[in-house]
Amino acid sequence: MATNGGYTLWITDNLLHASIHGVWNKRIATAFKRDFMETASTLINAPWAHVVYLDKWVLGTPEIEPLIKELGVWCAEHQLVCAAHIYCHNMLKEYQLNKMLKNDDNLFQLQHFTSQEAAQQWLRSNNFYFTEQDFPAISNS
Template sequence: MSAYFNVKIDGQVVVINTLGQWSEQVALSFEKEMHRVVPNVSATRFAHLVSFDEWELSTPSVAPIVRRVVGWCVSQGMCVAAEVFSANVLKEYLINKATEEVKDHVTIRRFSSESDARKWLAEMGFETQTTQQLPT
């Protein structure tokens, strides 16, 4: 399976989907895309919604790049993050390592479903177009 990511803006939420096993090159492409997309968020504070369900981990060289991207996002106004993935100890460990330097500056919650994550983001003040269509 090839590695892939998709980054888009939905209101005040940067929505990120990840897929496959990431290499250093994929991580660097992701960093470049984040630097392109995030400045287009029309708010001083924003949230992340990240789906890790299809992510198949990464090579060790990816970790410092992801930590750098996360730190940069916080410096740009990211204050809330919803992470979506099924229970997986290794994924949880790697994601914890990527966010440990910013955990005092960002409210992070984990969910097993995207709809629950979007509902929580709306409760935190970060409504998305998709949230408006979810049943209550």
């Protein structure tokens, strides 16, 4: 099990991918927020989507929650349309993710998936496309 948290970010077309791993603390979440916003800056002039691969993510300390909430608001203000979270069913992950990215204000569509194929299908229905070749970075996380 990974203990040191980290991430990999990459773009394909109008999708920002993130592969997340390990335990997250405030330092990692702060770096992620900064890097995410910098990477997404090339997408924000048109609608875009976000795919997060979370199977290798353990959880985060409570201090990451406001940082991720702020990032969610920033995304909504910068034309994020859809976000797909992909991970094997895990109630603790789902709880913390929903706590951080509760979508009561309908800022953007957020869905949780247990398979990449289901996420792909949902994103495709919203006119966002990616293929197997679009995520070589996952195996390196």
